[in-house]
Amino acid sequence: MKAVLLFALALLLLTLQTTLQDVVSVFGAVPDFLLLFLVALALKFGPVAGVWCGLLLGIAQDAYAASGFGADAMAMTVVGYVVGFAEEQVLKLDAITKIVLLALAFFGRFLLHGLFAGMELPQIGALLLEGGLLRGLLTILLGTVWFVAFSRDRQV
Amino acid sequence: MRKLFALLRSAFVWRRGALSFLLALSIAFAMMRSEPELRGNVVQFAFSTVLFPAQKIVAYVRWRADVEEENRRLLLENAKLAYEVSALQQAKIENERLRETLNFSQRREPGFVMGSVVARDPTLANLALVIDVGEEDGVRPDMPVMTSLGVVGRISKAMKGHSHVLLLQDPASRLSVLENRTRTMGILETVDSYHLYAVFPAFSGTRVGDTLVTSGFGGIFPKGIPVGEIENFEESDVEVLERAMVRLFQNPAYLEELFVLKKEPGRKVEEQE
Numbered sequence: 401m402k403a404v405l406l407f408a409l410a411l412l413l414l415t416l417q418t419t420l421q422d423v424v425s426v427f428g429a430v431p432d433f434l435l436l437f438l439v440a441l442a443l444k445f446g447p448v449a450g451v452w453c454g455l456l457l458g459i460a461q462d463a464y465a466a467s468g469f470g471a472d473a474m475a476m477t478v479v480g481y482v483v484g485f486a487e488e489q490v491l492k493l494d495a496i497t498k499i500v501l502l503a504l505a506f507f508g509r510f511l512l513h514g515l516f517a518g519m520e521l522p523q524i525g526a527l528l529l530e531g532g533l534l535r536g537l538l539t540i541l542l543g544t545v546w547f548v549a550f551s552r553d554r555q556v
Numbered sequence: 557m558r559k560l561f562a563l564l565r566s567a568f569v570w571r572r573g574a575l576s577f578l579l580a581l582s583i584a585f586a587m588m589r590s591e592p593e594l595r596g597n598v599v600q601f602a603f604s605t606v607l608f609p610a611q612k613i614v615a616y617v618r619w620r621a622d623v624e625e626e627n628r629r630l631l632l633e634n635a636k637l638a639y640e641v642s643a644l645q646q647a648k649i650e651n652e653r654l655r656e657t658l659n660f661s662q663r664r665e666p667g668f669v670m671g672s673v674v675a676r677d678p679t680l681a682n683l684a685l686v687i688d689v690g691e692e693d694g695v696r697p698d699m700p701v702m703t704s705l706g707v708v709g710r711i712s713k714a715m716k717g718h719s720h721v722l723l724l725q726d727p728a729s730r731l732s733v734l735e736n737r738t739r740t741m742g743i744l745e746t747v748d749s750y751h752l753y754a755v756f757p758a759f760s761g762t763r764v765g766d767t768l769v770t771s772g773f774g775g776i777f778p779k780g781i782p783v784g785e786i787e788n789f790e791e792s793d794v795e796v797l798e799r800a801m802v803r804l805f806q807n808p809a810y811l812e813e814l815f816v817l818k819k820e821p822g823r824k825v826e827e828q829e
């Protein structure tokens with residue numbers, strides 16, 4: 401049942417990310433809801449869920465991308481695994497650590513996606529400055545709200 | 557069956573999911589190395605078909621919300637256009653008469669099909685769109701896509717009830733353009749999906765503010781569709797060429813309704829002399 405709900409939520413976020421970009425954008429940048437979902441899921445359910453969820457979300461995003469097919473699947477898989485693994489092995493579950501992890505996940509995914517798509521580092525850097533930074537900040541801001549709101553019970 | 561399921565489950569969680577990770581990475585790697593047919597026909601088809609109904613509903617709800625304001629604006633525009641049409645009809649008659657005099661063949665009137673954007677490429681690059689018209693409406697791959705302001709891109713994949721549009725911002729898109737004032741031909745392209753530039757021969761006389769239209773070369777876009785305006789010039793790596801940075805007339809971030817120009821694949825629509 402939980403899996404079905406999570407799948408439905410993933411579909412809803414994917415629909416939101418692909419259809420309401422102009423509605424949810426701030427200064428032209430849209431938060432990365434799918435990455436936030438992936439990080440939250442990997443933190444909650446561990447690396448295995450993170451890997452498969454990352455792969456599926458990555459494939460879904462690749463289905464829309466005109467070029468660099470498979471790059472996002474690869475990047476999201478790595479992010480899902482690393483976040484889930486870090487949560488299980490190394491880190492404590494306080495909200496600040498989760499936010500730091502989300503920030504690392506965003507920029508790690510950005511870098512990996514660019515590299516897997518065949519871009520060079522200066523190109524990835526330029527893309528980051530053009531809109532990636534703002535998108536990252538919005539995603540981290542949204543994640544902060546999410547993690548602070550939903551991690552109170554764990555910190556007590 | 558239950559044992560098999562348990563075996564699979566234990567394999568997936570083995571060593572903190574290391575096997576799952578390797579398997580998922582292999583799938584992603586296989587996708588990167590896959591043939592374009594697999595990409596287009598299986599993955600894109602599956603995901604865009606599954607999500608299309610939901611995207612269509614969201615697009616419809618938004619459309620309903622905007623329709624009243626849009627209606628008021630269109631009524632006003634309609635009044636203006638009715639006036640312009642009467643003037644253009646006169647011009648058309650005159651044009652036909654002059655064509656006859658000069659022995660020009662008749663221009664083929666291409667058909668249009670209108671579609672709404674229902675989804676966008678969710679990545680930062682934003683290089684592709686999904687529109688709600690497809691093969692059922694006569695849309696085919698490589699048909700030009702435009703708005704009343706100018707060129708947007710071309711159909712990259714047409715499915716039964718929806719299609720994928722490849723925008724001009726994709727590095728794979730190259731468009732032959734014509735500068736309106738000097739009639740210099742150039743190539744519009746991009747390497748980073750953000751900055752579009754047109755390459756012209758050096759000393760072509762083009763300058764900031766000049767406008768670009770499609771040249772009709774290449775067989776996909778007909779001649780004369782507005783493309784964009786030259787914003788500034790950058791130094792070119794090649795001495796005999798100059799690079800003009802171009803601002804598109806149609807900002808791809810604000811696309812809602814699009815027109816697909818229906819034409820037979822591989823056949824030029826532009827006027828033939």
